[in-house]
Every structure is written in structure tokens, then in C-alpha cells.
Amino acid sequence: MLQLISIVHVLGGLLMVFSSTFLLPLAWAIVVKDSTVNAFLASGLIALALGFAIWRVTRRYRRELQPRDGCVLVVLGWIMMASIATVPLMVTIPGLSFTDAFFETISGLTTSGATVLVGLDDLPQSINVWRHALVWFGGMGIILLAVAILPLLGVGGMQLFKAETPGPLKEGKLTPRITQTAKYLWFLYAAITVACIVSLRVAGLDWYESVCHAFSVMGLGGFSTRDASVSHFDSVAVEVVLMVFMMIAVLNFTTHFLALRQRSLRVYVRDPEVFAVWSLILGSCLMIAAYLYWQGYYTGFAESLRFASFNVISIATTTGLMSTDYDKWPIFAPIWMLFLCCVASSAGSTGGGIKMIRVLILLRQSGHELVRLVHPRAVTPMCIGGAIVDNRVVLAVLGFMLLYGLTFTVLTFLLLLTGLDFMSAFSGVIACLNNMGPGLNTLGPAQNYQSLSDVQTWLCSFAMLAGRLELLTLFVIFTPQFWRR
Numbered sequence: 479m480l481q482l483i484s485i486v487h488v489l490g491g492l493l494m495v496f497s498s499t500f501l502l503p504l505a506w507a508i509v510v511k512d513s514t515v516n517a518f519l520a521s522g523l524i525a526l527a528l529g530f531a532i533w534r535v536t537r538r539y540r541r542e543l544q545p546r547d548g549c550v551l552v553v554l555g556w557i558m559m560a561s562i563a564t565v566p567l568m569v570t571i572p573g574l575s576f577t578d579a580f581f582e583t584i585s586g587l588t589t590s591g592a593t594v595l596v597g598l599d600d601l602p603q604s605i606n607v608w609r610h611a612l613v614w615f616g617g618m619g620i621i622l623l624a625v626a627i628l629p630l631l632g633v634g635g636m637q638l639f640k641a642e643t644p645g646p647l648k649e650g651k652l653t654p655r656i657t658q659t660a661k662y663l664w665f666l667y668a669a670i671t672v673a674c675i676v677s678l679r680v681a682g683l684d685w686y687e688s689v690c691h692a693f694s695v696m697g698l699g700g701f702s703t704r705d706a707s708v709s710h711f712d713s714v715a716v717e718v719v720l721m722v723f724m725m726i727a728v729l730n731f732t733t734h735f736l737a738l739r740q741r742s743l744r745v746y747v748r749d750p751e752v753f754a755v756w757s758l759i760l761g762s763c764l765m766i767a768a769y770l771y772w773q774g775y776y777t778g779f780a781e782s783l784r785f786a787s788f789n790v791i792s793i794a795t796t797t798g799l800m801s802t803d804y805d806k807w808p809i810f811a812p813i814w815m816l817f818l819c820c821v822a823s824s825a826g827s828t829g830g831g832i833k834m835i836r837v838l839i840l841l842r843q844s845g846h847e848l849v850r851l852v853h854p855r856a857v858t859p860m861c862i863g864g865a866i867v868d869n870r871v872v873l874a875v876l877g878f879m880l881l882y883g884l885t886f887t888v889l890t891f892l893l894l895l896t897g898l899d900f901m902s903a904f905s906g907v908i909a910c911l912n913n914m915g916p917g918l919n920t921l922g923p924a925q926n927y928q929s930l931s932d933v934q935t936w937l938c939s940f941a942m943l944a945g946r947l948e949l950l951t952l953f954v955i956f957t958p959q960f961w962r963r
């Protein structure tokens with residue numbers, strides 16, 4: 479019980495930090511004179527007051543976080559923040575249920591970009607800014623932000639950092655202090671976001687559209703200010719800018735930081751994920767473009783390359799923006815794109831999915847097993863990027879893959895049990911579990927998740943949270959061993 483109370487104490491601090499995120503849409507509402515000023519002001523004050531009350535009442539139970547505390551705190555933190563983030567949506571949008579509002583906010587915070595809302599073009603600007611800000615904060619991790627600025631977590635913040643940050647290789651630190659590491663990563667994340675905003679403005683979007691889509695792209699979440707997404711703008715310049723920054727955001731941000739600090743591009747060459755990620759995505763762009771041209775879907779190869787490149791990059795990086803309804807393409811193309819969203823993101827990026835480093839580890843392990851069949855006594859340590867991969871990491875990756883497959887299978891069958899058709903259930907689980915957003919058929923890029931029942935909506939919400947926390951952080955708290963002393 480004391481363990482849970484001490485976790486609740488830190489949750490109060492996190493809620494106080496999260497209350498500051500309401501300042502951005504509040505300021506925007508004031509500037510553009512939206513009718514949402516009171517909604518955001520009240521939401522921020524409620525979050526601040528509630529967080530302070532929790533923190534104050536439980537402060538006597540403050541202690542250093544343990545590894546298991548980090549897992550519980552991350553799970554409860556994401557649920558708590560998504561819940562409080564629903565307030566301005568429910569106040570502003572008539573008839574929006576808590577189920578749909580929670581789906582929208584958890585989709586933003588997990589950078590999934592799936593939406594249940596229609597009429598995005600007519601929403602108050604501040605509401606769209608809020609939706610996109612959730613994607614941006616969720617991209618690097620709102621909890622990682624709390625580690626950077628909240629001394630409440632103390633040295634135990636490392637446990638929270640490891641529970642929140644994605645990928646199987648989390649032991650390396652950029653700086654001796656975890657708070658300093660978090661601050662550097664957030665500064666770099668913000669700096670690239672500013673560059674994206676300016677680039678989109680130069681490409682022809684206004685400041686409102688530029689800010690929102692820059693937030694969406696840097697968080698690799700597919701929210702847009704338009705029901706038609708990027709196809710509304712029909713601009714090659716805008717698409718090129720978005721593609722460039724999606725390809726930047728899909729890489730490990732520690733790699734970007736080290737390249738900047740060392741002022742050398744060799745850092746990217748030494749990172750085994752960079753070549754694998756970029757070559758797979760760019761190669762797929764060319765392949766899908768050639769396939770669409772061969773199938774006669776577009777009249778010229780240049781047109782095929784334009785639409786194939788943007789949509790393949792968007793889906794592969796788990797962003798989810800779209801410039802055309804690719805659900806109408808010959809079936810090979812959208813299915814291949816769904817496969818890409820499972821594997822094409824780097825660990826330490828804002829993308830979702832299995833992550834490329836795990837794929838590389840599995841491929842190397844498979845190669846080693848083939849070698850052992852021929853040379854049973856051979857001792858060949860696994861190396862990736864010049865570093866030896868510990869057997870514990872290999873086992874962890876194998877365990878993750880088993881859990882990933884099991885989660886995907888169970889959720890798909892549950893959605894089928896509720897009456898959803900196979901293609902929608904299959905693609906919807908892939909999209910939500912990999913934090914990509916749109917699926918196919920009734921959940922396709924020209925549709926959204928509004929047609930789902932409440933049960934189906936909660937299942938998809940669970941899939942998004944599980945995918946964002948990379949399964950293990952979430953499911954470990956349901957094991958009996960976790961709660962034993």
C-alpha cells in the first residue's frame with residue numbers, strides 16, 4: 479500500500495507538470511479569439527489543483543523510485559493525462575462521449591493519430607492545436623519532460639526514463655545525469671520542430687497549419703487540421719517538407735544529438751539502424767511507385783512516385799498522414815505499407831512498431847542458428863554496429879516478439895468477436911498497436927474510427943497504449959511476480 483501511495487505522490491507532480499501544457503491552446507485561443515478560452519483555463523486549473531492536492535496529501539510517502547515503480551507510474555501517468563486531456567474536447571464538441579474523447583486524447587499522446595472526429599476543418603483552431611500538441615508532447619514523452627524539469631523524481635527518474643523510452647537497448651546515456659539527458663533531447667526535439675514549422679510556412683501553409691502539422695510530423699502522429707488530411711493542400715512543396723522531417727523523426731534522437739555534438743555525419747554511418755531504416759523506406763517508395771505505374775493506376779511514373787513516396791513514408795514511419803486514398807490502390811501496396819509500419823522505425827525515435835533494431839537482432843540471431851547447424855562448436859558472438867549484443871537482449875527481443883504476436887492475435891479476434899469485418903479488424907489492430915493511425919476498409923485513410931462501437935473503441939485505445947509502452951511495460955504489471963516483495 480505504501481508503495482502505491484508513493485507512486486500516487488509522483489503522479490500528483492506529473493499532473494502539475496501536465497497542467498502547463500494547457501497554456502499553449504489557451505494562449506492560441508486568446509490570440510485568435512476562440513470561444514474555448516474558458517474551457518482550457520478551467521482544464522488547466524483543475525489539473526493543477528488536483529495534482530497539487532495529490533502531491534501535498536501524499537508528500538510524507540515520498541521515496542526513491544524502484545524499477546517496478548517506473549512501470550506502474552508510466553502506465554497510470556499516460557491514462558491519467560489522457561483522461562484529464564478530454565475535458566476541453568468534451569466541453570467544446572457537442573455530444574462527444576468520454577469514450578470517444580479518451581480515444582482521441584490517448585491517440586494523440588501515443589502519437590497514433592487515429593481519430594473519431596469529423597468536421598476537423600470547422601473545429602476551433604485552439605482545439606486542433608490542442609490535439610496536435612498532444613501528439614508533440616507524446617512524441618518525446620510527456621513523462622520524459624517531467625524527468626527533465628521535476629526534481630520530485632530524484633535519482634529514481636532513471637527507472638521512469640527506462641520504462642518510458644522505447645527500444646531494447648536503453649542503457650546508454652548521453653550525459654552523466656538523466657535530467658540533463660532529458661533536457662538535451664527535448665531541446666533538440668523542439669529545435670527540429672521549429673525548423674519544420676518555418677519550412678512549412680515557406681512551402682505555403684499559414685502559421686496555424688504549419689504549427690499543427692509540424693507537431694504531427696515530429697511526433698509521427700497522423701492528426702491533421704483537415705478531414706482530407708494533406709490531400710487538402712494538393713501541394714508538392716508541402717509534401718516534400720513533410721517527407722523530409724518524417725525521415726528525420728523516424729531516426730533515433732540520440733543519434734541526431736551525437737551527430738550535432740560531434741559535428742560529424744559519421745555518427746549516422748555508425749548507427750546500424752539508419753541505413754536499414756532509410757534503405758527499406760526509400761526502396762519501398764520506388765517499388766510501390768513502379769508497381770502502381772505498372773498496374774496503370776497513374777498515367778505517369780512521376781505521378782506514381784509522388785503519391786507512392788509520400789504515403790509510403792507516412793505509413794512506414796507510423797505517421798499516418800495521407801495525400802490520397804491508398805486504400806483504393808491494388809491490395810499489394812497497402813498491405814506492404816502495413817508491414818512497413820511494423821518494422822521501419824528506429825528505437826529512440828517518436829515512431830511506433832517493433833523497431834528496426836529488434837529486426838536486425840532477430841535476423842542476426844537467425845543467421846547464427848544457421849551457422850550452428852553447420853558448425854555446432856563455433857563460438858560467434860553477435861555484433862551490431864561494432865558492439866556485442868548480450869544474450870539477455872536477444873532473449874528480451876524474442877520475448878517481445880512472442881508477446882507482440884500474441885497481443886495482435888488476441889485483439890484481432892476480439893474485434894472480430896464484436897462484429898467488425900476481418901480487413902478492418904486486422905488492419906485496425908496493426909495501425910493501433912504500431913501507433914500508426916488509419917487502417918483499411920471501414921478504418922481506411924478516407925474514413926476514421928467513428929463507426930466503431932464503444933467496446934471496439936476501448937479495445938483500440940488499449941492497443942494504442944500497449945503499443946506506445948512497447949507491451950512489456952504495460953503487461954508486466956499484470957504478472958503475480960511483479961507484486962511480490
